Amino acid sequence: MKVVVDMNKCQDHGQCVFAAPDVFQLDDAGHLVFVSEPDEALRTDVEDAADVCPLQAIRVEDTTP
């Protein structure tokens, strides 16, 4: 699974951080940092994070094995 965030859209709302704290974090300056290829076990969390992003900036892509 690959996580893509459109950084032109992202406005650092941080909602994704509450949904998937293992994947998304805000750094000290309040800007988003994230793991781009998280473990498959985190899929539900990541999909929830994509749902709750107010800017709908997060895309979850399937990586071909």
Added chain:
Amino acid sequence: MTGRIAVAGASMGGLRAAEQLRAAGWAGEITVFGDEPHMPYNRPPLSKEALAGETPFASLALTPRASAADVVWRLNTTVTGARLTERVLELDGGERSGYDGLVVATGTRPRRLRCAGPSGPGSGRHTVRTLDDAHGLREELIPGARVVVIGAGFIGCEVAATAAGLGVAEVTVVDPEPLPMLRPLGAPLARELLRRHELRGVRFALGRGVTGLEGARRISGVLLADGSVLPADVVVEAIGSVPGTGWLEGNGLDLSDGVLTDAHLRVVAHGEAVPEVVAVGDAARFPNARYDAVARRVEHWSIPGDTARCAARSLVAALTGAERDPAPFAPLPTFWSDQHDFRLQSFGAPGLGTADIRILDGDLTGDVVAGYHTADGRLTGVVALGGRGAAALAARHRARLLQQPALTDPAPTPATV
């Protein structure tokens, strides 16, 4: 698993419901009926970035999860009625459509002013709910335009800020309340909100309602209760919303403000839950076990997702005999609003804690976080006002909100508040 779930309303609530039905294990048919011509799209930018022209309208479409790929979308289709005992929907054109399970996701429509005056296309009179509404308004927010926004709630304040940013000649917000967003925010933040808007060129006519609209075919002015007239080329009505639940009439439901549900989002008919009919999003009036037993509608963007998850589980359990999640629905409401260069970010239910508002962080004229408490000192919500950093400040209090006991629990000892 066979059978068919019908979803009425093809916006965020309808989409999230379809996705969560799949997540809850429903493998049967799902058909979504929606009266708009568009696939579900994101509404918040309609009063902000998209209205400002910064985000193209085409980019607002919500991307359905892969699991929802086989959902049938019946757009341009109005649900005109329902026979819940027969499990049948009535569609415009006279078609009847049977279902095994039903999701109510018909949201709200703008409340309209009850006064005569020009109306319809070309009249200069607008509301902002749909993509088409926003398109129409955008075309008229041109340099030289005198804009009057009726209603100082969040949509009115956002539209006023966007219009001011587009360089229209003047923007005035009218409201019978003495401050903008007074009810959700309480006086301290509402007063500061007013100051920030005025500083950025938005005018306010507060403490006075609208009694009439002037003009023949096109708006020329707005008449206020004190007899004064605000000249206007464009009027935006942002005076709240009306739930789109009229089509459910005649089924013994409580439709007094949206459709009443139980703690599992099942609609209630004649005092009893109807297990195969659930409601989500802006149209649902549900109790939140985090607070108390009072059912409320919550028009926050976070609610369609939260309600869809709980409602889908209830519905799939009812249709398949699977075990139902016994936990009552207890979401932490989340809300934001962008106006000019600042953001409001709220967590919890500040409206339940306006008895005692305290500044928790920062100061009112910069980045500030206010805490909302009941008369006996319980924190019900926090609201931040300021730059992007303010939202992060508010988030620091979110964990504490999640740990608060329900309002109906015995009063906590002061040390735990």
